[in-house]
Amino acid sequence: MSAADFFNSARAYKRELTGNPLDTLSQEDVDAINAATAARWQPAENENAAKAVGQPQAFFGAVRAFTGDLAQSQIDGFSALLTAIGAARWPCSWCAYGLATAYWETNKTLQPVKEAYWLSESWRKEHLHYYPWYGRGYVQLTWQRNYERADEELDLGGQLSLDPDFALKPDIAARILVAGMEQGWFTTKKLADYLPSDGAGGFDAFKGARRIINRQDRASEIAKIAVKFQDALAAGDWA
Template identity: 30%
Template sequence: MNRKIFFDTVRTSLFNSRLSADQVKGIEAIISKFEKLDARWLAYALATAYHETGGKMVPVSENLNYSAKGLRVTFPKYFSVADAERYARKPQAIANRAYANRNGNGPESSGDGWRYKGRGLVQITGRDNYAKYGIADDPDKALKPDVATAILFDGMTSGKFTGKKLSDYFGVGTDWVGARAIINGTDKADKIAREAKLFYAAILAAKGA
């Protein structure tokens, strides 16, 4: 794959004509992991990282600094109107409430919600998910580029995140929208599908298709 053509293409189509050194390095790491596989797999992995990191393309820690309104939109099941007002702009308290008693976490008082908040290129959350990768005792390892890239690759190819994997959506057929189930149900599925198609177009251009 001609990397110059690829980067010239995505710089315009996805990055507002600007790419930082960190973004390039992050993208290169993902390409190196997925390049020998189906081009659609690579495109969807890149789009997933693009979405989950807000375009940074490097491992990030979840931003939980929600307003009361934001809490009601993002976590309506866990915050009443009164609770949202009480928890607003308190990231640690928000995490402990929103992620309590889920994915292997203890109750709100355990602090597991904050300890195992989203990190990495795919924002893994919960004690169980960190334990799958042997980093429950040091969850910040998910912020290391090599660890985050390995988690992205393994989770998306093996189905370790949700039971769904890339081969379920990109085999004989192609389902750009449904593939979101690999990470998070249907959340922002259409948006990520559009981004994946742009990455795919850049890959094909770089391969001379």
């Protein structure tokens, strides 16, 4: 209903109450209606709005309490991950486990890495039978068919299929982590299988969530990290 229609209805209602067909709204009536409307109006929550850390200083302060000082490259990594996770509107427990996974899989660098990054490209070519479609990213994307799937589902226009190193771009790697963990790309297991869509996740739930990536390899260690990230996100007002 437009404002004009609303006030026309209000005039008609006043005439009905007073029995005077010529009655109209006084300025005092209009002011009272406007004041009452303003007091009750609340903007509708945008369900599609990205989530974000509301208090970055508090978040990074809590993170540094268990990581120590952070390099700018690590902060940039957090930014890429939180941007992609926020766009997906992940709840706090999912976000915490996504960060913990990236932190662990990249050896705490928060930068996308190549599979066996401590070894040479010639080693990978000689020893990895799915070369050049070896693991890359915050979470290791492997095999040509999975690169092609990610390219298609993330609408990358063939860039990832033509150049697998495109998965090393932080924003692309973050989107792959988000889609992969949410949809079960890596092991068929996904976040919703283990973690709540609202509220906090517990240690056992985080431990079980390791199956999303790699069965139960180092599951307890990563779960402990996830709990700490969850506390940091709560301190930073993740919403």
